[in-house]
Amino acid sequence: MSKFLKTDGRHRKLEGWPLVFTILTTLSILVGGTVEFLPLVLLESSVPTIESVTPYTPLELAGRDLYIREGCANCHSQMVRPFRDEIERYGEYSKPGESIYDRPFLWGSKRTGPDLARLGGKYPDLWHVRHMEDPRSTSPSSLMPPYEWLLRKDLAFKTIPAKMRGLQTLGTPYSDADIDGAIETAQNQAAQIARNVSANGGPAGLESKEITALVAYLQRLGADLKKSTS
Secondary structure (H helix, E strand, O other), rough: OOOOOOOHHHHHHHHOHHHHHHHHHHHHHHHHHHHHHHHHHOOOOOOOOOOOOOOHHHHHHHHHHHHHHHOOHOOEEEEEEEHHHHHHHOOOOOOHHHHHHOOOOOOOOOOOOOOOOOOOOOOOOOHHHHHHOOOOHHHHOOOOHHHHHHHHHHHHHHHHHHHHHHHHHHOOOOOHHHHHHHHHHHHOOOHHHHHHHHHHOOOOOOOEEHHHHHHHHHOOOOOOHHHOOO
């Protein structure tokens, strides 16, 4: 038997001094915690930044919340792995700095549908509207269910500033002016998307609907990295 486990061993004697044992245990935890977390505090960021990556616009942020609400992340990933087959299919592999403003991140863990990390700009706005309304109209073999209510349900523009304020407290660089003008900014972007859709033969009157926010978000995916390489 180890001398530390004997009834008269040093460890047993230490256990017999509750106060001393508690102090030494606390010191051990403090030292271990300092060694573990101090480097993270001293580093400005442990994630390499990408200059072209900027925070989501107010409408894109609202669209991201719809993406989460509708469970899109359950079937679609947003992370292209650094493998040749994935790069050939989806494009440039994902970088950590791309997700710096994602709270929570939406990398996903399952691909019932394709990866969406490089979706932005691949299809016109109308394609996304048609796809959400009836997935088989654009992708005949799609297993995706329709989300036609997004074309009917009004977007809650008034909730956007509070979301931005919350992200601001977490470090997302939204200015007070950005937040104060969030509703108008979102409405302007939604109107532009609605005009694009109707001008190309799609339904009119979508400027106040949730679909415009989701389209804005989907068109943003991967767009920042494309700017940095253009």
